[in-house]
Amino acid sequence: xxxxxxxxxxxxxxxxAIALGSxxxxxWAHIGVLNALTEAGVRPDxxxxxxxxxxxGAAYASGRLASLEAVARELDWRGxxxxxxxxxxxxxxxxxxxxxxxxxxxxxxxxIEDLPIPFCAVSTDLHRGAQVLIREGDVVEAVRASISxxxxxxxxxxxxxLLVDGGLVNPVPVDxxxxxxADYVIAVDLTHEMPGRRRRAxxxxxxxxxxxxxxxxxxxxxxxxxxxxxxxxxxxxxMAHIKHWFIRESMPNIFxxxxxxxxxxxxQITELHMQTEPPDLLIRPxxxxxxxxxxxxxxxxxxxxxxAARSALEPRRxxxxxxxxARVGEAGGTSGNGG
Numbered sequence: 001x002x003x004x005x006x007x008x009x010x011x012x013x014x015x016x017a018i019a020l021g022s023x024x025x026x027x028w029a030h031i032g033v034l035n036a037l038t039e040a041g042v043r044p045d046x047x048x049x050x051x052x053x054x055x056x057g058a059a060y061a062s063g064r065l066a067s068l069e070a071v072a073r074e075l076d077w078r079g080x081x082x083x084x085x086x087x088x089x090x091x092x093x094x095x096x097x098x099x100x101x102x103x104x105x106x107x108x109x110x111x112i113e114d115l116p117i118p119f120c121a122v123s124t125d126l127h128r129g130a131q132v133l134i135r136e137g138d139v140v141e142a143v144r145a146s147i148s149x150x151x152x153x154x155x156x157x158x159x160x161x162l163l164v165d166g167g168l169v170n171p172v173p174v175d176x177x178x179x180x181x182a183d184y185v186i187a188v189d190l191t192h193e194m195p196g197r198r199r200r201a202x203x204x205x206x207x208x209x210x211x212x213x214x215x216x217x218x219x220x221x222x223x224x225x226x227x228x229x230x231x232x233x234x235x236x237x238x239m240a241h242i243k244h245w246f247i248r249e250s251m252p253n254i255f256x257x258x259x260x261x262x263x264x265x266x267x268q269i270t271e272l273h274m275q276t277e278p279p280d281l282l283i284r285p286x287x288x289x290x291x292x293x294x295x296x297x298x299x300x301x302x303x304x305x306x307x308a309a310r311s312a313l314e315p316r317r318x319x320x321x322x323x324x325x326a327r328v329g330e331a332g333g334t335s336g337n338g339g
Contacts, residue, residue, distance in 0.1 A: 017046035017182030020053030022167035023190030027052025032305025054146035061119035072298035122166030187279035193288030
């Protein structure tokens with residue numbers, strides 16, 4: 001394969017894998033990253049994904065990334081909320097059937113082992129607390145298991161296990177990607193910034209509850225209907241019983257509490273994993289201005305992912321002036337461990 005200047009030019013990798021991390025709505029940034037890599041001539045030979053990374057990774061591995069991107073860009077709050085088939089079951093707030101049906105429409109029925117690019121979805125066995133790597137079987141079931149956020153979605157039963165979000169054990173599956181046979185791993189970490197927080201001009205922080213469900217500032221809402229108005233328009237969908245969760249209140253709603261709590265844990269796990277199993281190239285899109293539930297802001301997330309990947313692939317020079325490979329570190333200006 002052709003090697004972009006940001007990757008090592010001295011010893012071109014024989015095979016490349018990409019590890020796509022968890023992050024709920026922030027995961028649309030993965031689409032921008034993959035678009036930038038394709039534009040630069042980098043076509044991963046293996047794909048490993050956790051949670052939303054599993055969804056985008058499966059779409060890429062099946063050759064349907066463009067289709068998923070089109071759907072993501074068209075999503076609005078009405079479309080997002082319509083996917084939440086709230087059931088208040090004993091094991092999750094959301095049943096997950098509507099989301100599974102939506103995923104099936106985007107990926108089409110099929111088996112992982114038949115995908116054009118080898119793919120692995122990371123999940124967690126709730127009984128054992130152990131990582132589960134899904135490399136075969138129904139691709140939609142694998143993605144549904146990987147995105148099953150504990151407490152929010154009902155777990156997926158598979159081979160006697162109860163599977164939930166892979167972010168509990170491996171938010172950015174670098175080691176999984178490498179174990180698939182790659183000698184060069186590109187990782188995309190979405191949660192290094194605390195999503196849903198902004199800075200006012202005076203420097204004071206704006207919290208999730210001050211900006212509504214997506215941590216949006218008043219400027220973001222200018223010229224458009226408020227979140228309250230949008231949610232109140234969903235009566236026809238029979239969603240009255242969850243409207244109050246999305247209305248701005250003095251406290252974060254239940255979805256925000258679950259997602260931010262997961263983020264705090266996943267950030268710690270990711271940092272530990274990066275120390276023991278660093279990727280060859282780490283891409284970290286700047287997504288702190290977005291919230292975990294901002295699925296309707298795909299355009300912004302995709303653009304940030306694209307920018308971060310392009311920056312990570314830019315040429316870098318060694319102190320002696322010779323070409324150097326990309327370095328592991330922050331997106332937009334990679335630094336840290338040598339790649």
